[in-house]
Amino acid sequence: MRFEGLDQLRKQLSDATKTGSGSLRNEMALWLEGIGMDFIDVVQDEIIRTRTVDTSRLLNSFGKGDGDNVWNLTKGSLTLEIGSNVEYASFVNDGHFTVDLKSGKDRRWVPGRWKGSRFEYDPTSKEGMLLKVKWVDGSNYWDNAKFIYERMFEKDLEIKLNQWMNTKFT
Structure with a gap:
């Protein structure tokens, strides 16, 4: 059996997975960083909307580059870890006893x-x-942001995958 275009697809897949400025892997890493920035924007919006705290320490900790911010992008495995090192971040999200x-x-x-x-x-x-x-209810700012962003991400991922397919595998 002979499949037309199989060799061309194999070459395109090989070219797309190479490293370099125009590679699919590099584009995916840039996209991952962009969606990370979008997510922390949603987290900050939820902190404000839920009136979680009246100081800006927690809010600022979700800004890339802040001393309390967690932002670990590993391009090799295409993973991004986002969070806050503010000690009370989980307490105000989940609730706590005084x-x-x-x-x-x-x-x-x-x-x-x-x-x-x-x-x-x-x-x-x-x-x-x-x-x-006394029990203090949490504001669920993180949980809300995650829920909101999961809905946004599904649409964005589909668009991005179609874009990559159209540009890398034509």
């Missing part, structure tokens, strides 16, 4: 002072507030 239940205490003293409606932590202050055990 006092660590493992401590065996039902309350905790936090030194600081109130300035208007904001509490400012100050470890040297004799003033402060007493926290009692």
Whole structure:
């Protein structure tokens, strides 16, 4: 049996998988970085929409290049890890107790002072507030962003795959 175009397809596949500025692998890595940027935009939008925090530390940690940002792109395996190193990021997403239940205490003293409606932590202050055990609901900003972006990604992936097929395998 003989299949017309099989040798041409084999050569196109070989050419597409080579490394270099015009290679499919390089284009996929650039696209992956772009969709990562789109995703962190959605995460930031959800932090704002859900009024997750009134400071910008968590919000900024989802900006590429911020000191608290996690952004690990591995071009060889085409993987991108995105996240935040802010210690309370998961607490505000998932919810938390105001006092660590493992401590065996039902309350905790936090030194600081109130300035208007904001509490400012100050470890040297004799003033402060007493926290009692209470569950604080999470805002689900990460879960919401992931759900939203999964819907956007499906359409974007289909468009991009068609574009790559049309340009690389014609």
